[in-house]
Structures are given as structure tokens and as C-alpha cells.
Amino acid sequence: MPTFKVLITVKTYPVPSKTYDELVCTAGVTEEGDFIRLYPINFRDLPYSKQYQKYQWIQFDAEKHASDPRKESFRPNENTLITIGKPIPTNKGNWSERSKIVLAKKSASLEELYEKQKLDNTSLGIFRPREVFDLEIKPDNPEWKPSALAELKQQRIWENRSKSLEPPRKMPWKFIYHFSCDDARCKNNHKMQIIDWEIGALYWNLIDKGTLPDEAAQLVKQKFFEEIFATTRNSYFFVGTVSHYPTWIIIGTFWPLKLTMEPTLFNLDW
Numbered sequence: 001m002p003t004f005k006v007l008i009t010v011k012t013y014p015v016p017s018k019t020y021d022e023l024v025c026t027a028g029v030t031e032e033g034d035f036i037r038l039y040p041i042n043f044r045d046l047p048y049s050k051q052y053q054k055y056q057w058i059q060f061d062a063e064k065h066a067s068d069p070r071k072e073s074f075r076p077n078e079n080t081l082i083t084i085g086k087p088i089p090t091n092k093g094n095w096s097e098r099s100k101i102v103l104a105k106k107s108a109s110l111e112e113l114y115e116k117q118k119l120d121n122t123s124l125g126i127f128r129p130r131e132v133f134d135l136e137i138k139p140d141n142p143e144w145k146p147s148a149l150a151e152l153k154q155q156r157i158w159e160n161r162s163k164s165l166e167p168p169r170k171m172p173w174k175f176i177y178h179f180s181c182d183d184a185r186c187k188n189n190h191k192m193q194i195i196d197w198e199i200g201a202l203y204w205n206l207i208d209k210g211t212l213p214d215e216a217a218q219l220v221k222q223k224f225f226e227e228i229f230a231t232t233r234n235s236y237f238f239v240g241t242v243s244h245y246p247t248w249i250i251i252g253t254f255w256p257l258k259l260t261m262e263p264t265l266f267n268l269d270w
Contacts, residue, residue, distance in 0.1 A: 001061045001077065005031050005084070006038070007101055008052050010238050010252040011197040014044065014168040016144050024197070027072075027124055027240060027251060028058075033104040035124035037073045037240065038062065044168075050081050055098055057084040068243060070123035095256030102126065102254055106236070109183035110190060110248065113239065123241040126254060128234060130182035133189065135175055135225040137217050142172035171200050173217050175224065177237070177250055192239070194250040199224060228255045 010027040026038040038060075043051065052058045060081040065073040088098050107113050107127040116122035143149075149167060176193050180186055199220060206216035229235045238252035 001063050003059065003061050003080075004036065004074070004076075005057060005059045006036055007057050007088070008054050009102055009254070010240075011043070011054065012195045012251050013171065013197050013200040016149060016167050025240070025251070026052075027238065029101055029104070033101070035072050035105070035126075037070065037124060038076045039065075039073070041076060041078060046078065046081070050078075050083060052081075052083050053087045056087040058082065059084055069121060070241065070243070071121050072124045090256075093257050098254075099256055103236070109181035109186060110239065111181055111183040111185040113248070117241070117246065124239070126236050126238050127181070128236045129179040129190075130186075132177060132179045132225070132229045132235075134178040135221045136178060136191070137221055138174040138176060140172055140174045142170055144170050169200075169204060171203065172213065173203070173220075175199055175220065179237075192237075192248065192250045194224070194253075196250070196252045198252075224253070228253050232258055234258050 006028040007030075008026060008028045010025075012025040014024045024039070024041055024043040026041055026043075028036055028038070030036055058081060060076045060078075062074040062076040065075045088101075090098065103126065107116070107125045109127055110129075113122060113125045113127065116125070144167065174193055176191055178189055178191050180189050202223065203216050203220050206219055207213065211219065233255045234257075235253060235255040237250050238254060239248050240251045241248050
């Protein structure tokens with residue numbers, strides 16, 4: 001089983017899974033600059049020393065995911081996972097150290113990723129949208145599906161789990177970006193849901209402080225629309241496809257200040 005060293009760039013919001021108990025899709029960039037997807041990882045049950053952060057290097061053994069045809073999907077051995085150092089900082093607004101790794105193999109547009117998907121089953125990527133028009137908020141079912149929830153709870157009772165016996169809280173909203181690409185093939189504006197862990201964490205942090213649900217959703221929109229895609233930033237979308245479906249969704253954002261130098265060559269001499 002090969003060993004990988006990966007810079008974590010994405011953690012999606014946890015969801016109950018009949019197959020994997022609780023699914024947190026983690027994605028990152030290898031030392032060679034290639035995107036990689038890691039699952040299943042029961043993140044909330046990992047020892048504290050192994051609970052990696054975004055933009056932190058981790059090392060682990062992994063094998064190609066046998067049931068997932070997407071080329072970037074690997075099944076990690078959680079027992080071999082170690083964190084390496086602290087997360088790469090932004091150094092008072094300077095994102096250059098992160099950028100030279102994260103943007104080493106960026107795509108020009110979502111349309112380019114569509115073409116790569118046809119050619120070699122690419123299912124992960126990062127690109128900068130030409131313009132972001134809106135972050136739509138849509139009400140969603142506030143509860144998980146009863147069948148999946150019942151099975152999940154039963155599994156956890158039998159496993160005698162203490163740290164995460166209760167499933168993650170279900171987000172009662174969907175957040176959908178409206179944007180266009182800097183590509184002649186982009187004829188219509190795209191609409192894509194974002195499932196980043198941070199969007200859920202921000203929402204529940206506001207709720208736990210006493211903010212009303214509607215107001216909390218608007219404050220999330222304010223950050224993810226007005227701040228992340230402010231005119232002072234060169235902001236990007238991390239995107240990936242849904243398992244066994246060709247549909248693309250937004251799994252994270254990368255939002256360096258415009259003063260940050262963006263590299264054209266991949267170089268790890270730092």
C-alpha cells in the first residue's frame with residue numbers, strides 16, 4: 001500500500017452514510033501537485049492529534065478506492081495517518097505559500113474541467129470564476145432521512161462510540177452559487193451548491209450564539225458572497241463530482257488577496 005503526503009485543502013460537511021457510517025470527503029494536493037480525494041474518514045472519531053486542519057500536510061497509507069471509478073479517489077488507512085507540522089499560514093494576508101501549491105495545476109474554467117472529465121475521468125479541480133452573481137439560499141429538509149439515521153444510530157450503539165454517538169446536525173439550508181466562467185464556451189450562468197465544512201460550521205456557530213436561523217443564513221451569505229468574493233480578492237472554487245454521478249458541486253473556496261503572486265510552475269523549494 002503506497003504512502004502519500006497531502007496538503008489538505010477541502011473538508012466537506014459530514015453526512016450519515018449507510019456504507020461508511022459518517023462520510024466526510026477530504027481532498028487535497030499531493031507533493032507532485034495532483035488532486036486526491038480521501039474517504040471514508042470518520043473525522044470526528046479521530047484522536048485529537050490526528051484531526052488535521054485545512055492547509056496542513058498529512059501522511060498516510062492508502063489504496064485506490066475499488067468501488068469508486070473516479071481517478072482521484074483513494075481509501076486511506078486511518079491507523080497510519082499522521083499530521084505534519086502546523087497549517088501553512090497566510091502571513092498577514094500573504095497567501096503565496098499556499099497559492100504555489102494549491103494553484104499549481106489550476107484549470108481555466110468549469111468548461112475545461114468538463115473536457116478533462118470526458119478525457120480521463122477527472123473529478124476534482126480548482127478554477128477562478130469570471131464573475132459571481134449571487135449566493136442563493138434555499139430551505140432544505142432540517143432532518144436526515146429516517147432510514148439512514150436509524151441505521152447509523154444502531155451502528156454506533158453496537159460500536160459503543162462515545163465521541164460522536166449523535167450524528168452531525170443537518171443543515172436546514174442549501175447555499176447555491178450563481179457564477180460565470182472566463183471561457184467562450186460558457187454560454188449560460190452556472191448554478192452550483194457548495195457543501196464546504198466551513199459553511200456549516202459558521203452557520204451552527206451563529207445558531208449556538210443565539211442567532212435566529214434566517215439571520216444566521218444571511219450572515220453566512222454575507223461572508224461567502226461579500227467577503228470571500230470581494231473585489232480585493234482573486235477567489236477560486238474547489239469543485240468535485242458526486243460519487244457515481246457526473247454532476248459537479250463546489251466543495252470549497254480559496255480566496256487569496258490580489259496582491260498575492262500566483263505561480264506558473266510547481267515548486268516545493270520552500
